[in-house]
Amino acid sequence: MDIINSIVQRKSCRTFSSESLKPSDKKQLEEFINTGKNGLNGETVDFILLEKSDTDVQMKIPYGLIRGNKTYIFGEIRSSPVSRINYGYLLEKIVLKATELHLGTCWVGMFDREYFNDVQIETDLVIPGILVIGYASEKIPVKEKLIRRAVNADKRKPWESLFFNYETKEVLKKQENYKYVESLLMTRLAPSSGNTQPWRIYYSSENNEFHFFKKITNQTYELKGLHDIDMGIAMSHFELVSLKNGLKGDWQKNDISKINTIDDLQYTMSWKCEN
Ligand SMILES: Cc1cc2nc3c(=O)[nH]c(=O)nc-3n(C[C@H](O)[C@H](O)[C@H](O)COP(=O)(O)O)c2cc1C
Known part of the structure; x- marks a missing residue:
């Protein structure tokens, strides 16, 4: 899949099958993450791919409704506009790589920070947003369709x-x-x-x-x-x-x-x- 196809095909996925990432997909993603750390203004981000287990509770997401996924990708940065721009720039490249691997993704800006309390984060750093990732469920529930409609997700400004x-x-x-x-x-x-x-x-x-x-x-x-x-x-x-x-x-x-x-x-x- 070339980059144009990835961009055209990508759309936020909010309902995932409960399947864990296949080892080959996980390996390709991790390799991509490790080689794509260098961002704008010489700033780097170490992204973490975190898999929760079947016994872990699901994260509560305040807006939207995201279900079934087990895998998250996120990093920690200084809380500044420049670092957030860089974060978006780097993590979106991972989104498009995931799309190429036929994985579903959704950026999540409003999330439960405590859900990641077991990950050690330096005190002066923040997680500005996360990526929820996995295999899209074949059936899209009505609620997900309603969320998409509420934000006009299929439309863009002219x-x-x-x-x-x-x-x-x-x-x-x-x-x-x-x-x-x-x-x-x-x-x-x-x-x-x-x-x-x-x-x-x-x-x-x-x-x-x-x-x-x-x-x-x-x-x-x-x-x-x-x-x-x-x-x-x-x-x-x-x-x-x-x-x-x-x-x-x-x-x-x-x-x-x-x-x-x-x-x-x-x-x-x-x-x-x-x-
Ligand atoms: C930085 C950022 C934060 C987002 N936060 C959320 C979120 O908290 N919950 C959610 O359901 N969708 C979230 N989204 C997904 C957007 O709603 C979605 O990208 C937009 O509606 C366009 O739809 P599309 O991604 O399917 O093209 C976020 C997207 C971005 C880029």
């Missing part, structure tokens, strides 16, 4: 609401940088907390850079740092598709004083195109 020209502030025309159209379309399909899609991307034709901005769309998610994770997730989609299409570039944090103020948007990072 191109016109997400992608703009940085100099003119007008909607980005596809011919302004046609090579990157697929990167943008695949970013649009990324998962986000409550499907809020807080990413707004402005292409600077003068500097050949894509500036990523965050639009706070939900205060609860913002306060929990989930919008920053969403931004990192979007960046990983953008990068993976660009690299797959031979479009090299680098993530840069421009000096904020050099970035134009745009409405109520908050500047995150920029992709500097190499060609």
Whole structure:
């Protein structure tokens, strides 16, 4: 499965079969996790793949309803926006690898932290969100369908609401940088907390850079740092598709004083195109 198929096929899975991960799937995931620790700004995250046993109680999840799974992936980071962006960026790559292995996943931002009390975590670090992972149940219960409907999970904002020209502030025309159209379309399909899609991307034709901005769309998610994770997730989609299409570039944090103020948007990072 190539990256486009993984992105198109991925959707949050909330009802799992009670099967544990097959040894070959677990091995491939662990190998991927171990080689993919290096994130943005030189920051690394050591992700843990944790399997609970049949006798363990299921975690209570405050919003949504997730059932049947035994396996979790998470890491610990400093509680800062930059680290949360990096966390989203790295963990989404694991999500897409899991999709390639035909595993179901769901990001969970609102979870019971005490459930992981037996995992030793340094006092100044936090788990900003977790990934629930396993084999999707064949039958999707009505409740899961209702949750998806409540957050419009199958819908995404239109191109016109997400992608703009940085100099003119007008909607980005596809011919302004046609090579990157697929990167943008695949970013649009990324998962986000409550499907809020807080990413707004402005292409600077003068500097050949894509500036990523965050639009706070939900205060609860913002306060929990989930919008920053969403931004990192979007960046990983953008990068993976660009690299797959031979479009090299680098993530840069421009000096904020050099970035134009745009409405109520908050500047995150920029992709500097190499060609
Ligand atoms: C950072 C983050 C946190 C999320 N937290 C939860 C959660 O706590 N419970 C839940 O059921 N879904 C959660 N989701 C899943 C989103 O609701 C889902 O990605 C969104 O509705 C889009 O649907 P899709 O993933 O099927 O495309 C979260 C997603 C992200 C990216």
